[in-house]
Amino acid sequence: MHVQEWLDSVPAVAVYALVGLVIGLESLGIPLPGEIVLVSAALLSSQHSEINPLILGACASLGAIVGDSIGYAIGRKGGRPLLAWLGRKFPKHFGEGHIATAERSFEKWGMWAVFFGRFIALLRIFAGPLAGVLHMPYWKFLIANVLGGIVWAGGTTAVVYYVGIVAEDWLKRFSYFGLAAAVLVGLGSMLLVRRRAQKAAAEREAAGRETPAETVPAAE
DSSP states (O other): OOHHHHHHTSOHHHHHHHHHHHHHHHHHTOOOOHHHHHHHHHHHHTTOTTSOHHHHHHHHHHHHHHHHHHHHHHHHHHHHHHHHHHHHHOHHHHOHHHHHHHHHHHHHHTHHHHHHHTTSTTGGGTHHHHHHHTTOOHHHHHHHHHHHHIIIIIHHHHHHHHHHHHTHHHHHHHTHHHHHHHHHHHHHHHHHHHHHHHHHHHHHHHHHHHHHHHTOOOOO
16 A cells, blocks of 8 residues: 555554654664655645644654664664674675765764764664764764754655645645655665665775785795
8 A cells, every 4th residue: 555545544643653653763773764654744744634744743853863862872882793783684784885884974974974864765774873883972973863853854844745735736646756756865875875885895805805915924
């Protein structure tokens, strides 16, 4: 069943709870379609007055902030062994190349990697746990987490809601285009990150082959 049609069949309170839960779990580090669920619910709120977009945006923001904070705590406690375990269990999402790409982003951007990572589908599952593993100061993480959660979740809700109001008749007939666009954006960002991850893995492998030759001690 179409995601929006399914959301239309449940009470407003359940929609708020579902959106907050899915986004929270995704932010915690579990690969879930949080962006698709949020876009669908926001579009639905523009067509049904019983779903308040302000409450929806607040629930989505809260889920994003709390989920990322729990992910940070888990990552700080589990450390790199946690990443290694996740890599074995979910190689498509937590492979060495993906983790290396995310780490370079954190080294380059620091706390802003948490903020901007919110807008990239695959990086959303890394931000909290990886910030904890790298022992980013919590106050820096919290600022970026709160700002990123509000701007991404609240902004997405507001944009989709007002687009739905302006083009209600068109969206009622062709609402699946909105979901298709969200899916394409998500897939595009995922492919971009995956390509960078593969490149990083190739560079690490090449460096590993060169290291033994470089570290051979000179004969006395």
